[in-house]
Amino acid sequence: MCNTVRAPYPTPSPSPSGEGGRPLANVRFRPALLSRRGGAGGGVGRRSLWLTTLVLLLVGHSSLAQAPLTAPLTATYTPQNFPLVHAHRAAPLCLDPRDAEVVRVAAEAFAGDVALVTGVRPALQKGVGRPPAGPAVLIGTLGQSRLIDKLVASGKLKTDHLRGQWESFVIEVVERPLPGVPRALVIAGSDRRGTAFGVFEVARRMGVSPWVWWADVAPAHHATLYVQPGRLAPGPPSVQYRGIFLNDEDWGLRPWAARHLDKDVQDIGPQTYAHIFELLLRLKANYIWPAMHPGTKAFYHYPASPVLADRYAIVVGSSHCEPMLRNNVFEWAENYQQEYGQKPGPWRYDLNGPQMYHYWEDRVKQSADYESVYTVGMRGIHDGSMPGPASRPAKVHLLDSIITDQRRLLGAYHQQPVPQIFCPYKEVLTLYQEGLKLPDDVTIVWADDNHGYIRQLSDKEEQKRSGGSGVYYHLSYWGAPQDYLWLSSISPSLVSYELSKAYALGARRLWVVNVGDIKPAELETEFAMDLAWNVGRWSPATAAGYPLHWATATFGPKLAPAIAHIKQEYYRLGHAAKPEHLSGVAFTPAEQDQRLAAYQKIAAEAQALQKQVPAALQAAYFELILYPTQGARLLNEKVFYAARSLALAQQGQGEALAYAQKAQAAYDQIQVLTRHYNDGIAGGKWAGMMSAHPRDQKIFEMPPVATPALVAAGKASAALASFVAAGPAPRLIPATAYTHKQERAGEKLTQLPGLGLGGQGLTRLPYDVPSFAAPDLTQAPYLEYRADLPAGPHTIAVRCLPTFGLYAGRGLHYAISVNQGPPQVVDVNVPADSKQWKENVLRGFSQGQTTHEVSAAGPATIRVYLLDPGVVLNQLQLD
Incomplete structure (x- = not known):
């Protein structure tokens, strides 16, 4: 209960119209089956609940070009509606001071959001004394908030679905929850982040974008806000740890932060991270790899930074080349002498193990009281291969001993098991494939090829590991064959295809996305986090609709179709x-x-x-x-x-x-x-x-x-x-222009709008379907195309998404025949970093070529068999 007595809350009067008598529409979120569907096996638990969804009835001036909700608005009042803001009064926000600090952080931000929308700021009341005399918003965490626990004990709030769940929450209008409180909007979380996510979910539904600060997305103004009775209970998330990597910050985020927010340290410091952490909470994200490029000081260099992360309940990790939360570019190569009073020895564990062990130990001790995910293993000081023995077997042996020692450190300073990840990025994947045996509880974080295509995922045995797996994915990159640091142009369709594939093969523990400077990757970052929260919401077949969804929430339904088309x-x-x-x-x-x-x-x-x-x-x-x-x-x-x-x-x-x-x-x-x-x-x-x-x-x-x-x-x-290439445009047949298809039981040849060359892809789904090889090629699913061809030899190029086989040992084979001739088999799976791979990722497709003899001119039937799951067909090119 809140400890401040307030004057009786004004009773709203029914009215058929909004301010000034202007009629407004009604927004109603109807009952819906909320389902988080995962594949077979573990990962974060799933639950399907038949729920009456939260309704926000926002009354006041509005514009279709600045709509805060995706559904219509109304001025119609009913006595059952909860008045969040009415008659220039806002219901107070009540929380228990014993609750986690992030609950207060979220409540304070929410009060600002309400003020931004209505011009009225709710009072923030901490305490469990006397109740307010009127409607109130009760915010708290199950088992940590006496307010919430009292509601549960009295039977006013059902929370069975919350107990023991990860980052779940309930939003519900409760009648007479406490003495003197006629009605309350209750936001209760299963844990501290669940509560914060619930608070920001209400903010989203009243039109406050996650990018309200980071991209200046102003919400529409409304004089009054109501919440209709009902219950919304999302969660748990599809992916347990979901977050971003701040990277290549040299030309944007760091100089900007030094100029505006962290002038005192001229760096990306605590003031900047406070805004970043709030953004993460608004995106329902919980995890970060802090910025770490040369010129940026380590996250832990500023004592306030880890304290701030804990205040916002953000889990701190470190990148693939920063074991044990250590930023080696700064802390080893630059600041070691300042920290330890002596110069560091070589960055070689076989030659300088004791010094490196102590260096890691100090960070493990320093971070022991915070939520962290520790990267184990070792690479070069900054994004290079691990110095050490020349041979691969010797490197594997050394890496094994390093991981053993790192885990010994974690065991010495952590009472409970601590999350650990191993990221086989670039050359480390080769060492893993050479035979490195990881402890079963370490999460393998599979990396893409830096251009949006995941190099390898867990095979059937790896999917059984208790540590599971995750993904490190790029929306921005500095490196070969060419950078893309300026604009953000990787589509939601590609992100969905690759990350949904990863999820289907067990990558459910951790997703981290390289977002560069955050700007200008706002849409793509939000999509990745939305997908990580509910992987089934934006499947590869529906992800092309995300720009319309996003534009509607950001710019309103009037402008959204045109913006979606542009995107x-x-x-x-x-x-x-x-x-x-x-x-x-x-x-x-x-x-x-x-x-x-x-x-x-x-x-x-x-x-x-x-x-x-x-x-x-x-x-x-x-x-x-x-x-x-x-x-x-x-x-x-x-x-x-x-x-x-x-x-x-x-x-x-x-x-x-x-x-x-x-x-x-x-x-x-x-x-x-x-x-x-x-x-x-x-x-x-x-x-x-x-x-x-x-x-x-x-x-x-x-x-x-x-x-x-x-x-x-x-x-x-x-x-x-020489840049200008000569010749006419090629003759192309889109993959979706087939005249006939043959599918197998239990799978579909699925069109994927927005994916790949030409904006249309076609593939076999689900991902775990079998492969085909001789002599069973013709049993595979196929597509047929018709084209007029003259007699003689013809070369046909098949253009596909330039991704990789699902896991080690799997290829990307297709077979092709013309006029029922013998099928020719082609594998478009190419090694990362090869010359062909470089060409493929720049032009956006891999390609196989075959030559076929046509005996007579006229219509020809071209049949393409998709032999492996993971092959995404985009175009056929005819000579």
């Missing part, structure tokens, strides 16, 4: 070559024209749509929609127009100079847009965050262009002009 085209074009990767992909002139026309179309649409965006959302629209769309368009124009100017100059054509001017104009406009991002929106809030040339890569420079002298000479350097 879908943006993802389709980016899959064929990210803007940062244009110099590594050869397009014919016809393909260049198609790309330019498509980019120019969505850029024009985005520019025109801006006029309809409310003033309060203009900054958000620029950050989330306009800048990435225009930036991608302009970079394509710069590269293609520059190359075209040189090609025309070789022919001595004066038109070359016009294209040179267009290229220069595109380059200049990128600089103008970026300056506007930093200095022209949100009052300069983001100054220093956006760089138009991260890592000063060549792709961001102004390329060579035609000059009058080159045109006069009628030639230019062949090297400069």
Whole structure:
């Protein structure tokens, strides 16, 4: 009970209309079956509940271009509705001071959210004394809040489904919960994070975006807020630990933080992390790998940082090259002498084991009182291979001894088992495949290839391990074959396909996503966290609908369809070559024209749509929609127009100079847009965050262009002009344009909108279906296509998503025949870091080629068998 007596709460009067008599619509979240479906086996428990879903009835001024809810609003009052805000009064927020600190953190943020929406800030009342005289919001954690436990004991609140569950919560309107309280909105969690997630769930449902601060997404204003009777009980989450890795922060997050939030330390410090941790809670995330690049001091270097993480109930881990929560770039290579009074020895455990053991031990002791996930194993000081013996067997033996010693440390300072992960990233995967035997309770965190395609997942034996598995996934990357640090263009469809595949093969313990500087990957980050919370909500077959869902919640239903279309085209074009990767992909002139026309179309649409965006959302629209769309368009124009100017100059054509001017104009406009991002929106809030040339890569420079002298000479350097590929556009058949298909019992040939080249993929689902090989090839599911072919030999290229076999020993085979000829088998699974892999990830597809003899001209039947699960067919290319 709250310890402050308040005047009687004003009784709302029924009214058929909103303020000023203007009728508003009614929002009703109807009863729904909430289900978290997982595959066979373990992971976090699942539960299906028939629930009457929470209803928020928001009454006041609203706009379809700034809607806070995905359903209609109403002004209709019924006596059963809980008045969260009415007549300029807000129901107080009551919590037990003995509850976890994150409960107070969430309640304070929620009070600010209510004030942002209504202009009225609820009082925050801590204590269990006398109740308020009127409706109240009761917030607390089961077993930690006396308020909540009293409701349970009296039978007013049913919590059987919460007990023992991970991060679950219930939101319910309860009649007469306490003496003197006629009605309460109760938000109760199974644990401290569950309570916080419940609080922020109500905030989301009243229109407050997780990006309210990080992307300036202002909610619509409403004078009154009501909650209709009902019960919402989400959880537990699909994935136990869900979070982000702050990485490559050199050109955005760190200089911005030093300029705005952590001026005293000129770094990413506690003030910045406070905002990041709140964002994570709003996203229902719970885990972080802190920033760790050279120039960024270690998370633990600032004593307030781990204390702050605990206050926000965020679990702290460390990246694949930072064992035992140690940031080696700073703490070993730079600050060791300051910390220990002597220089460190070599970063080699076989030569300097005692010193490294003590170095790790100190962090284990320091972090023992906090929720942490410890990375075990060892790599180089910063994202390099582990120094040590030359041979792989010797390296495996050394790695085994390192992990044994690290676990001994954890056992010495932790009373309970502590979560541990091993990330076989890059060269470490080779050592794991060489025979490293991990303790059964260590979670294997499988990594993608840095470009969104998971290299390997757990086989059937590995799926039995008690530690389970997880995924380290990239939305941003610095490295080979080319960076993508500027814009964010990996689609929800690809994220869903890869992470849903991982989940199906047991990766349910931990997902961590490399989000770079956080901005501009807001949509993609939110999608990954939404998927981790409820993996069944956005399957590979439905993930293409996420941009519409997100745009509706962010910009309202009026603008959402147009925004969703822009984003879908943006993802389709980016899959064929990210803007940062244009110099590594050869397009014919016809393909260049198609790309330019498509980019120019969505850029024009985005520019025109801006006029309809409310003033309060203009900054958000620029950050989330306009800048990435225009930036991608302009970079394509710069590269293609520059190359075209040189090609025309070789022919001595004066038109070359016009294209040179267009290229220069595109380059200049990128600089103008970026300056506007930093200095022209949100009052300069983001100054220093956006760089138009991260890592000063060549792709961001102004390329060579035609000059009058080159045109006069009628030639230019062949090297400069070699970017333009000659030849007509290829003849393509989309995978979904089949004329017949044959499926097997228990599986489907499933279309995946938005996935892969051309924006359409087709694959076998579920993921655990069998593979086929000779002599049973023709028993595999297949698709048939029709095409007119002249007599003679024909080469057919099959383009597929450039992913990997499901796990070690599995391939990505298809078989193809023409006019019932003998099937030819092709494997499009290629080793990561190979030359072919580099080409594949830049152009967005892997490809197999076969040659077939056609005896007579006319319609031909092309049959493609999908022999392995994991093959995603995108296109057939005919010669």
